[in-house]
Structures are given as C-alpha cells and as structure tokens.
Amino acid sequence: MADRVTPAPPATRASRTTRAPRRLGAGRQARRVRLWTSALIVGAVVLTVLLVPPLVQLDEQAVDLSRKLLPPSWDHPFGTDDVGRDLLFRCVYGLRVSLLVGLVAALVATLIGTAVGAAAASLGGWTDRVVMRIVDAFASVPHLLLGIFIVAMFRPGVWPVIVSVALTHWLSTARIVRSEVLSLRSRPYIDAAVSGGASRWRVTVRHLLPAVLPQAGLAAVLMVPHAMWHESALSFLGLGLPSHQASLGNLVQSARSSLLAGDWWPTLFPGLLLIVPTLALAGLAGVWRDRLNPRRRSELML
Amino acid sequence: MLELHDITAGYDRRNPVFTRAALSVAPGESVGLLGPSGCGKSTLARVAALLHRPDAGRVSLDGTEVRAWRHRAPRALRTTVGVVFQQPRMSADPRLRLRDLIVEPLRAAGRRTGIPARLAELAPAVGLTDDLLARRPHEVSDGQLQRACLARALVLRPRLLVCDEMTGMLDASTTAALVTAVEAYRAETGASLLAVGHDRLLLERWCDRTVDWSDCLTPAGGGSPTS
Numbered sequence: 001m002a003d004r005v006t007p008a009p010p011a012t013r014a015s016r017t018t019r020a021p022r023r024l025g026a027g028r029q030a031r032r033v034r035l036w037t038s039a040l041i042v043g044a045v046v047l048t049v050l051l052v053p054p055l056v057q058l059d060e061q062a063v064d065l066s067r068k069l070l071p072p073s074w075d076h077p078f079g080t081d082d083v084g085r086d087l088l089f090r091c092v093y094g095l096r097v098s099l100l101v102g103l104v105a106a107l108v109a110t111l112i113g114t115a116v117g118a119a120a121a122s123l124g125g126w127t128d129r130v131v132m133r134i135v136d137a138f139a140s141v142p143h144l145l146l147g148i149f150i151v152a153m154f155r156p157g158v159w160p161v162i163v164s165v166a167l168t169h170w171l172s173t174a175r176i177v178r179s180e181v182l183s184l185r186s187r188p189y190i191d192a193a194v195s196g197g198a199s200r201w202r203v204t205v206r207h208l209l210p211a212v213l214p215q216a217g218l219a220a221v222l223m224v225p226h227a228m229w230h231e232s233a234l235s236f237l238g239l240g241l242p243s244h245q246a247s248l249g250n251l252v253q254s255a256r257s258s259l260l261a262g263d264w265w266p267t268l269f270p271g272l273l274l275i276v277p278t279l280a281l282a283g284l285a286g287v288w289r290d291r292l293n294p295r296r297r298s299e300l301m302l
Numbered sequence: 303m304l305e306l307h308d309i310t311a312g313y314d315r316r317n318p319v320f321t322r323a324a325l326s327v328a329p330g331e332s333v334g335l336l337g338p339s340g341c342g343k344s345t346l347a348r349v350a351a352l353l354h355r356p357d358a359g360r361v362s363l364d365g366t367e368v369r370a371w372r373h374r375a376p377r378a379l380r381t382t383v384g385v386v387f388q389q390p391r392m393s394a395d396p397r398l399r400l401r402d403l404i405v406e407p408l409r410a411a412g413r414r415t416g417i418p419a420r421l422a423e424l425a426p427a428v429g430l431t432d433d434l435l436a437r438r439p440h441e442v443s444d445g446q447l448q449r450a451c452l453a454r455a456l457v458l459r460p461r462l463l464v465c466d467e468m469t470g471m472l473d474a475s476t477t478a479a480l481v482t483a484v485e486a487y488r489a490e491t492g493a494s495l496l497a498v499g500h501d502r503l504l505l506e507r508w509c510d511r512t513v514d515w516s517d518c519l520t521p522a523g524g525g526s527p528t529s
Contacts, residue, residue, distance in 0.1 A: 188393035191353050192454065196407030197381040200373050206406075207395050 031287060038283030045277045049096040058089060061244065069263050079265035081251075082258050087269055093246040095273050099224075101158060101231040101247075105165035106223035112166065113173025114209070114216045120174070121181035122204045132178065135171050143168045147230060148239055156242045161234055165227045173219045180212040214292050221285045225278035232274055248274045303329045303494045304350055304383075304462055309359035311345050318357055319345050323518045325496075327462065332488065332495035334505030337515030344388075346518070347466040347498045351385045364461065381407065384460030388467035390447035394439040400450040401435040407458050424453045428483045445476035452480055456487055463487075465497045469504065481508055 064084035072079045078087035120131040138146070147164040154160035184190065185208065193203050228248075234240035235249025243250055248270045255266030304327040312318030320342035327333045337343040348354035349361060355371040362368060363382055368375065387393040394403055404424065405417045425435060428449040439447055448468065455463060463484060469477040481504075488495060499505050505512050 188387045188389065189395045191348070191351075192385060192387065192393050192451070193395075193406065193410070194372050195351055195353060195380060195383065195385045196410055196454065196458065197377040198407070198410040199377075202410050203373075210397055 031290065034283045035287045038280040038287070041276060041280035042284060045095065045099070045280070048092060049099055052089075052092050053096065056089070058086075061085065069258060069266075071263075072265055078269045079263075081255060081266050087251075087266060090246045090251060091248075091269055091273050094248045094251050094270060095277070097158065097241065097245065097247045098228045098231055098249075098274070099277075101162055101165065102224040102226075102228035105162045105169065105227040105231075106220050108162070108166035109169040109223055109227070110173050110216055110220035113170035113219070114177050114212070116170065117174035117177030118181055118204055118209055118212070121178040121185060122200060122208060124185075128178075132175075135174055138168075139171045143230065144233060147234060148237070151234055151239050156240070158241060161231050161240045164234065165230045168230070169223055169226060173216060173223070176215055176219055177212050180215055181208050184208055184211050218285055218288050218292060221281060221288065225281050228274065228278065303327050303331070303364060304496065305360070305362045306346070306350060307360040309346065309349055309356045309361070311342070311349050311354060311356035311359075315357055320519060322359070325350075325513065325518050327494045327496050329461075330488075330492045330494055331511065332497065332509040334509035334512035335496065335498045335515065335518070336500060336502055336505055336512055337498075339500060341515050343498045343515055344466050347385075347464050347496065350462075350496060351383045351464045352380050353385070377411070381411070381458045382460055383462045383464055384455035384458065386448070386452050386455045386463070386465045386468045388470045390444050390451050390471075391439070393451055394447055396439050399436055399438055400430065400442065400447075403439070403450055404435075404453045404457055407454060411458065420457060424457060427456075427486060428453045429479055445472050448472060448476070448480065449483075452483060459491060460493060461491075462494045462496065465495065465499075467499050468497070469501075470499065477504070 062085060064080075066084065067076075067080050068082055068084040070076055070080045070084075076086050076088065078091060081087055081090065116131060116135070120128045146168045150164040150167055151160050154163075181204075190203060190207060193207055198206070231240055231247065232249035232252070235247045236253045237249075238253065240249055241247045243254065251270035252267055255263075255270070259267050304325075306323065306325045309323045310318050310321045311323075312320070323342070323346055325333070325335065325346065335343050335346070345354060349356050352361075352363075352368060352371050352375045360367065363379060366379065368379065370376070395406075398406065401421065405421055408414070408417050408420060421435075425431070430446065430449050430453065434442055434446055434450075442450075448471075452468070465484070469480055472480070484495065485508075487493065495509065497505055497509055502512070
C-alpha cells in the first residue's frame with residue numbers, strides 16, 4: 001500500500017534532476033511510517049491501559065507461590081514474578097500508573113512553565129532577568145536530586161511523585177515559551193494592540209499565548225516520557241510509589257534479585273514497556289515538531 | 303494637537319537613530335512627513351503613537367504632556383492616536399478573522415455593546431464586504447488586509463491618525479481608496495493626520511503641509527521649524 005504512494009520518477013526527468021525528487025519522496029514516506037507506527041503503538045498502549053483493568057476482573061496482587069518465576073508460556077505470556085503473580089497483568093497495571101503520573105505531571109509542568117515563561121517575557125526588563133536566573137538556578141540542580149528531595153518530604157504515594165516530577169520539569173517549557181513570546185512581542189500587531197488600548201494581560205492572553213500554544217503542547221507531549229522515566233527512577237530507588245503497588249519502576253526493582261539467578265523475564269518486559277511507549281510518543285512529537293517548524297529542533301528534543 | 307520637541311530616540315542609548323527632531327500637528331491639520339528610508343521617520347511615528355519611549359525630548363498630545371509610553375500610558379491617551387503600519391501582514395494577528403481584528407480595540411476597552419453598529423459603519427467606509435470580514439488574514443490580499451488595519455485604527459475614533467507608510471506596499475487604486483477613507487473620516491470628525499512616507503507626489507496632494515525629514519532635525523540652538 002505504502003509502496004504505491006510514491007510515484008516512480010519518469011526516466012527523462014530523473015536523468016535531468018539527478019535524485020532529488022526520489023529522496024524527497026523517501027523522506028515523506030519515512031515520516032508517514034514513523035507517524036503510523038507511533039500512533040498505533042500509543043493507541044494500543046492507551047487502550048490496553050484503559051480497558052484491561054475494568055474488563056478483566058482479576059486481582060493483580062493475587063499471590064500463588066506454587067507458580068513462582070515461571071518463564072513465559074501461553075498461560076502467562078510474560079511469565080510470573082517471584083511470588084507467582086502474572087507479570088503481564090502487573091505490567092499493564094504498572095504502565096497504567098506510570099502513564100497517569102506521566103500525563104498529569106507533564107500537564108502541570110507545562111502549565112507552570114507556560115505561565116512563568118509568558119509572564120517573564122511579557123513583563124520584560126528586570127522581572128524577566130530575575131525570573132530567568134531563578135530558572136537557571138533550578139536547572140543547575142540535577143533533576144533527580146531535586147525530585148528525591150521533594151518526594152522525601154511526603155508519605156509515599158502517587159501525588160508526591162506527580163508533584164516532584166511537575167516541579168522539576170517545567171524549566172524547559174518556561175524557556176521555550178519565553179523565547180517564543182519574546183520574538184512575537186516585537187511584531188507590529190502587538191504594537192497595534194497596545195495602541196488600541198489593550199492591557200498587558202489582554203495582549204498576553206489574546207495575542208501571545210495562543211501563538212505559543214502549539215509549541216507548549218509539543219513540549220507537553222515530549223514531557224510525558226520524561227515524566228514516566230522520572231517516576232520509574234524514583235520507584236526503582238524505592239522513593240516513589242509504595243512497593244506493593246505495581247509501577248514499572250517497582251517491577252524492575254523487585255525483579256532485580258531474580259535477574260542474577262538467570263530469570264530474565266521479570267526485568268525485560270517492564271523495561272520494554274517503558275522504552276517502547278517512550279519511543280512511540282517521541283515519534284509522534286517529532287512528526288508534530290516537523291510540521292510546526294522543521295528548523296527549530298534543539299530545545300524540543302527528547 | 304501633537305507636539306514633538308527635541309526628540310532623541312533610537313534602539314540603543316549610545317547610538318540613537320536621530321537626535322533633536324521636532325514636529326507639530328495642529329488640530330484638524332494633516333501633515334506629511336517625507337524622508338528617505340532608514341532615516342528614522344518610522345521611529346518618530348512610533349514615538350508620536352506612544353509606542354516607543356524616546357531617550358530625550360518632550361511629547362504632548364492635546365496639550366497633555368506625555369510621561370509614559372506603551373502599556374504605562376493611560377488607555378485614554380493611547381487611544382487618542384490611531385496607527386496604521388506599513389506591512390499589513392505583520393500588523394495583523396494571523397489568528398483573528400478580519401471582523402475580530404477590526405473590533406479588537408473596542409473589546410479591549412470593554413465597549414462590547416457598540417460593536418455591530420460600529421462594524422456596520424466602518425466596513426463599507428474602508429470597502430470591506432461581509433464575505434471578507436469572515437476571513438482570516440492569510441485568506442485576503444495585502445490591500446484588503448490594510449483596509450482592515452485602517453478600520454481597526456479608526457474604530458475608537460482617534461483624534462490623531464498616524465499612517466506610517468500606509469500605502470507603501472499597495473497599488474494605486476487601493477492607495478486612492480485608503481486615502482479617500484482617511485479623508486472621509488477626517489471630514490466627519492475633524493481629526494488630525496500625520497502621514498509618513500517617501501512618496502512626495504502622494505503626500506503633497508494628500509496633506510495640507512509636507513515636511514522634509516531634514517527640516518525636522520533642528521541644528522543645535524535652532525528653533526522649531528514648524529509653526
């Protein structure tokens with residue numbers, strides 16, 4: 001199907017224009033493949049995570065010590081863990097928690113970042129300088145260290161992890177939004193709005209923020225995998241979710257001991273489920289970024 | 303109406319675009335400011351529209367001395383001046399339909415009730431049809447967009463209109479239509495006009511008085527060149 005989309009260049013034209021047209025077609029095709037595989041994977045993951053827990057009435061915590069550490073089979077496609085729980089089911093629950101944390105934290109981080117960046121840029125002058133130095137100061141502390149510090153202040157649970165991820169990940173969005181707003185602020189249409197009596201608030205909300213929303217949305221999508229990894233890292237270190245609750249980080253953490261005994265499946269599958277959705281989300285965000293502005297890549301990379 | 307005294311302005315304090323420029327526009331008068339490109343006449347127009355803070359000099363509007371620029375200027379003073387810029391593409395928010403673009407100043411001022419009446423009045427005056435009003439900036443031509451920008455400048459009934467190379471990028475018939483619209487508005491309200499441009503023929507026919515940029519710049523110790 002996809003092969004038929006690219007027209008074969010006519011022989012006469014191909015000889016004159018060397019290979020430029022065909023390479024362009026190949027680029028477009030690669031992009032389409034990337035878009036569809038990413039969208040399929042993300043769709044499948046989201047559907048699984050949303051539908052499986054309510055539809056399959058099984059207890060993910062059900063322990064069966066007689067079936068512990070079984071390798072993958074038809075009964076247990078991902079095998080079982082060291083207390084005999086079905087790993088596929090645990091992974092679905094873990095992914096559910098990780099995605100939830102990732103989504104909410106990315107959303108909150110984007111909101112904070114957009115608000116701070118837009119405020120700094122539209123106020124300008126001293127406020128801008130002071131705010132951006134504060135952002136730099138935040139950014140100079142390693143993410144994970146700051147995250148651990150925040151998590152340590154609360155009892156383990158989902159919300160402290162979300163807060164920790166959100167408070168450490170808004171910096172890049174703030175920078176992106178600020179630079180976009182600064183470049184828009186000197187356009188004549190902003191002058192026209194000022195001359196028409198618009199207040200600072202109105203100029204920001206009506207003219208500046210709508211213009212940076214695509215970039216902020218893209219930053220939010222790119223933030224979801226970041227947040228998932230951060231959550232997994234915290235859980236892996238034993239600082240995130242309580243260890244009985246399935247999360248990808250917890251699964252890898254508890255499977256570490258059996259890895260040394262040669263049981264590879266309890267670490268492999270949670271790890272894969274962390275990496276594959278991440279790559280799929282990054283693929284989707286990449287397509288979106290190329291549509292927005294193919295030249296601007298540095299800040300909006302995973 | 304507008305008095306500019308000894309204005310020094312630019313984008314870098316150590317290297318101003320021009321020093322000690324002066325210009326005055328009497329109530330109801332139309333003044334054409336002629337100058338080569340890059341001389342600073344647009345910057346002077348921005349100063350006159352309270353959009354750019356000069357490094358030195360005095361600006362007074364309607365006898366009120368201006369002490370604050372851009373957002374800091376009181377809204378009533380800011381909206382005394384209507385501005386039309388040279389490039390309609392750059393001076394229109396790409397997300398707004400022409401209808402919203404034109405009435406945006408009314409919304410900013412909180413005068414929502416008068417919107418349909420004012421729009422019905424202005425659109426024919428600048429030659430915009432209902433079909434065009436529903437389009438976004440990328441769906442209309444430069445000339446049509448500039449008509450909308452002129453309507454936006456007139457929507458709050460400014461007492462001074464600053465046209466910064468308003469017709470610089472347009473063809474002759476659109477130029478004529480826009481000039482006619484400006485003159486009709488002035489005849490109706492008695493507003494003043496400061497038209498900035500490099501087209502001597504146009505400005506001499508359009509304005510009561512034209513001033514060359516070199517005459518605006520006062521040599522040290524000289525008086526104001528305008529009456």
